[in-house]
Amino acid sequence: MITVADALKNIDEHTGLGHKISKSLTEAYAHVLAENVLAPMNMPPFRQSSMDGYALRWSDSTTYNVAGEVQAGIAKNSALKNGDAVRIFTGARVPDDADTVLIQEHTTRESNVLHVNKMPAMGANVRPVGEQVQLGDLVLEEGTFLNEAAIGFLAGLGFEEVSVYAPPKVGILVTGNELQQPGKPLEEGQIYESNAITLQMALKRAGINQVTVKRVGDNLQETVVALEKLLENSALVLISGGISVGDYDFAQEALRKNGVQEVFYKVNQKPGKPLWFGIKGEKQVFALPGNPGSCLTCFYIYVWPMLRKHRGMKNYQNDEKTATLRTPVKNPFGKVLFLKATVSNGEARALGGQASSMLKSFAVCNALLLVPAESEEINPGEKIHYIPLDQLQ
Numbered sequence: 001m002i003t004v005a006d007a008l009k010n011i012d013e014h015t016g017l018g019h020k021i022s023k024s025l026t027e028a029y030a031h032v033l034a035e036n037v038l039a040p041m042n043m044p045p046f047r048q049s050s051m052d053g054y055a056l057r058w059s060d061s062t063t064y065n066v067a068g069e070v071q072a073g074i075a076k077n078s079a080l081k082n083g084d085a086v087r088i089f090t091g092a093r094v095p096d097d098a099d100t101v102l103i104q105e106h107t108t109r110e111s112n113v114l115h116v117n118k119m120p121a122m123g124a125n126v127r128p129v130g131e132q133v134q135l136g137d138l139v140l141e142e143g144t145f146l147n148e149a150a151i152g153f154l155a156g157l158g159f160e161e162v163s164v165y166a167p168p169k170v171g172i173l174v175t176g177n178e179l180q181q182p183g184k185p186l187e188e189g190q191i192y193e194s195n196a197i198t199l200q201m202a203l204k205r206a207g208i209n210q211v212t213v214k215r216v217g218d219n220l221q222e223t224v225v226a227l228e229k230l231l232e233n234s235a236l237v238l239i240s241g242g243i244s245v246g247d248y249d250f251a252q253e254a255l256r257k258n259g260v261q262e263v264f265y266k267v268n269q270k271p272g273k274p275l276w277f278g279i280k281g282e283k284q285v286f287a288l289p290g291n292p293g294s295c296l297t298c299f300y301i302y303v304w305p306m307l308r309k310h311r312g313m314k315n316y317q318n319d320e321k322t323a324t325l326r327t328p329v330k331n332p333f334g335k336v337l338f339l340k341a342t343v344s345n346g347e348a349r350a351l352g353g354q355a356s357s358m359l360k361s362f363a364v365c366n367a368l369l370l371v372p373a374e375s376e377e378i379n380p381g382e383k384i385h386y387i388p389l390d391q392l393q
């Protein structure tokens, strides 16, 4: 049995970056940039008016002659004679002869005569070429998470595609004779299977949509064959159940028979003690305990950070925060506890129903409290570390 810290370290050591892949901007959304992006152009590419008003050459004069108009999108340069102004609109090209845009609210117009009510400083309301970005600038660094703003920014620079780290293809292997699919009637002794969908949804939130699910009974041969198929087509395999020491737990033997090398088995934690992690070449396998609460806890604590690293994120470890505990916590187990809790306004409350078989408390919690193995109790008013679950990416 190893400590939580050692388990995380071992997984980290066996996690590399995904391969680089070129994707259209739409597909690149929520991926991580695999290249430094240099600006292929100046932005703005021409001197732009930032207001509706009049472009003119700055002077002391209080009247100008309105000599024309420039709309946004018009390429032509309008030549200005001394004392001329042109009507101009936001985003339009400022004529080369003009240095200032006077906003329309500070003018009065009588036919072609423009009265200046308030002259701004020279250069006002003109966005210089390259004000935001200059040709060749490093504008986004490798490792940037591409949210909607980053995608829009890249589109504004004319990009259609970018290089990102490919998320891993994931296989899920669900084991258990007692499991029935929702929608079918339950026979005596059966329960509905929920780990596959829980993991699929968690993977979806972690940006992974290419997931294959296989379901097997508690049968060595079936497990070996299904695992072999999943290993063929996935960079990461998650096994649910069958990893304990019962007579019908075949995951370990199936892993051995498939040449998956054990890195560790069993972590000093509750829930989720029988977690198994191994590798086959570059491929990784987590055998997660079948109890739904344990399964999801192990996913949050171990699988998710590994996925973030694989996907190219720089700060991939779980973000640990601190709150003030409002409910007492007891830990007579000498293990790290992960407790489902709500945290709001800096106050943490552990929920009832922490058993590893239960998902009810998980369904309404927004944090996992981290209770150190050596803390026998933590009292209300004391500080406690937690991992927020509602902002994970």
Ligand code: AMP
Pocket: 174, 175, 176, 178, 179, 191, 192, 193, 194, 195, 196, 240, 241, 242, 243, 244, 246, 288, 289, 290, 291, 292
């Ligand atoms: P196991 O890890 O296979 O020993 O399973 C531990 C407990 O979790 C047992 O009570 C199983 O019935 C339950 N369990 C295992 N797999 C699932 C699953 N996919 N969905 C819901 N419960 C499960």
Ligand code: MG
Pocket: 175, 176, 177, 218, 241, 242, 290
């Ligand atoms: Mg089982």
